Amino acid sequence: MRQQVKVKKLNDKAILPTYGSPYSAGADLYACMDENVTIHPGETVMIKTGLAMEIPEGFAGLIYARSGLATKKGLAPANKVGVIDADYRGEIMVPLYNHSQSEVMVEHGERIAQMVITPFLTAEYFLVDELDETERGEGGFGSTGMK
Structure with missing residues (x-):
């Protein structure tokens, strides 16, 4: 499935996503x-x-690390996953964090992250006194792998 996304160059040297x-x-x-x-x-x-x-409305742009950049150079988005909302019209920027023990140079035209355009649901949250029971219950943080 293809979804068209309008892109505006803010800099003549900018490269469209590929x-x-x-x-x-x-x-x-x-x-x-x-x-x-x-x-x-x-x-x-x-x-x-x-x-x-x-x-487009009903979609978000999710910014993820590029596996090669993260594993070979230690660079990944500082916020782990960036979220670009449908109503944001500013420049797309990626906060790269250096996890390595060495200085790393980023050059113009280098692939720095990847973006996934994905649909999402908007939840309607409402207050209740009780939640439905499940087998798991309140177990969290690795509890499903314990017997």
Whole structure:
């Protein structure tokens, strides 16, 4: 299934998101910078993409780490998963955190994260006095694997 997403270039050097293969769930996002940026160990740097998007109503853009960048260079989004709401029209930026013990350089045009456009449900929360019983009950944090 294809969903059209309007994209506006905020910088002439910006690169539109691309998919690595026909079956990729996430589209790669690219760094859009005038000069390379060095991210020190334990540091977070906001990396611009030079793009703004009009994500359709009922959908969200979820920003995830790229597995290669995270495992080979130690860079991943600081917020773990970024959420771009359908009404946001500002520049898409990725806060990259350096998990490694070395400085890592990010260059213009480098793939920095991946974005999945996904539908979502808006819940209506309401207060009750009791919840339905389940076999699991209140067990959490690994309780389902214990006997």
